[in-house]
Amino acid sequence: MSEFVPYGQPIDLTNCDREPIHIPGQIQPHGFLLAVERATLEIVQTSDNVAHYLGREVLGEKLDALVADMGSIERAFQRERATHAFCGAIAGLGPFDVIAHANGALGIVEAEPALRSDVAVPDFYSFASQTVSSLAGAPATTREHCQTLAETIRELTGYDRVMIYRFAQDWSGHVWAESMVPDKGLSSYLDLHYPASDIPAQARALFLKNSVRMLVDAAYTPARIVPELRAGQPLDLSYAFLRGASQMYTEYLLNMGVTGSLTLALSDRDKLWGLVACHHYSPRRVSHGVRLVCELLSRVASLQIIDKLHADEASYRARIAAAHSALIEAFATGGDPSLALSQAPGVVKTLVECQGVAVVHNGRVASEGVVPLNQHVARIAAMLSGTRRNEVVATDNLVELYPEAAVFPELACGVLAMPIPGVLGDYLMWFRPEITRTVKWAGDPNKPVSYGPMGDRLTPRKSFELWTETVRGRSEPWTQDEQRAAEQLRSSATELLVRRTRELERLNEELARSNAELDAFAYVASHDLKEPLRAMYNHAAFLLKDAGDRLSPEDTQRGESIIRLVKRTRELIDALLDYSRAGRLELELADVDVNAL
């Protein structure tokens, strides 16, 4: 995080991401605050509204002179997290909800008049535990789960609107679930997106320290901490419930017409993943007990939701694995994998979430779903095979790689491209459109009620516009699982190709071996055959020579016939022998009269 603007310096839209909100120098006035030396219990700082509650100033007094139940305060002083010490009297007045925590050498005590309207905490606990078990049992989607949480929190707290706000990787966020009071004509914020700057890093960090945050009245008059500084330092209120709010936030709320808010952290161990944001259109305060129950509920629900998200991710991975097998089968069938896939783009499309898919094979494009024109797809493939050969390429900003993509953001701003092994320039491509095309923008629920001194920036409308700017030309990014899916598909396909090449080599070798065997056989056979032929020739020749004059002309002819046939047979065997000798008949070009041929 960047360094804080020094305490007391003015904050505006240019430096609000560095506002030191943990040292606001003031608290909300629905309670009062005492800071004491833990060692001596001397009250060294107070909020300047103490007299309003206690009828007098108490600075310099001892805390144990005001409070009867010091034991529970001392116990709370052992902890950094603000802990409910007791509900009871202070200085003979009461009852107050007293909350205390330690901050270095100081102990901080916060007191809020107890709310008479409160339902007993044990009732809330049983309500909460019922809700938790019904959430656990429900076979719902993650979003439905969030919806249940929003409805439960609204029922529990009575706020007009309860939203589940979910952070993205870049800390922008969107309203994921919403429950509204039905009879106030409120319009929905569901699915609206906001930039990271609306809840800056230091505000998010404080939610990990204190996961419940109530602002009773955005138009409050602050109660100042006096004395303002001790040893030159302002009082650190990171863990204090009464901590005064940033004007950036109060003005934001007032511009929306919202006065009271309650915000609860949704985290996964030490990572904030969302908020429960409650709005009320008039000032609203709920007791510490109700806040505790909400906190408990949010913590448990957060774990359940994270669990469900992990399960969703696992089932997406299983879906990817199934598609992977189907694709590999398509690769394996037939002779030409690219061709096989170009005949089955529908199978390709099932691998990852996308709007469309294209198979590029020998410069030709087969597609399914929404994709850019074939000529663009072919050019993207050619460009990638030139610059990123053999690489899986994933981008949520296609224009960066292929500037012409600027003209079709609704078709493709993101591409996941996988070179098909074996044929240079053949590709599988999955496409996603610009994020804003997939975002719902229903009516104008963000119409501001008023503008404060910072103008129209602190309005959801302006925020949404700014968020839209940050994602212009970008698609939903490809997750690691999705990129890995393409990598794995490529390596499986490569493996398949290698295996197939090896198989071919093996077949070749086998063929060569049987050829050699055949050669040997032919060689031996021809020799063996020539032997009796030679004998036949000799016998016939001797017969003609020795008994020539005793033979009839027919018998002489027959004898000559035998000799001719033997010669002919020998020629045939020689031809076979020539063929069977390695290299076969080698033809010298000089042997052939090409003209005559």
Ligand code: BLA
């Ligand atoms: C705080 N801003 C917040 C919080 C929310 C929002 C939920 C936490 C609330 C809390 O502390 O109780 C934003 N609230 C929203 C949004 C919606 C909503 C987006 O209901 C949409 C429906 N805020 C700005 C800008 C700045 C800024 C431009 O919009 C300056 C960088 C600052 N927001 C800001 C600060 C806080 C805050 C400093 C912390 C307030 C505090 O704890 O004092």
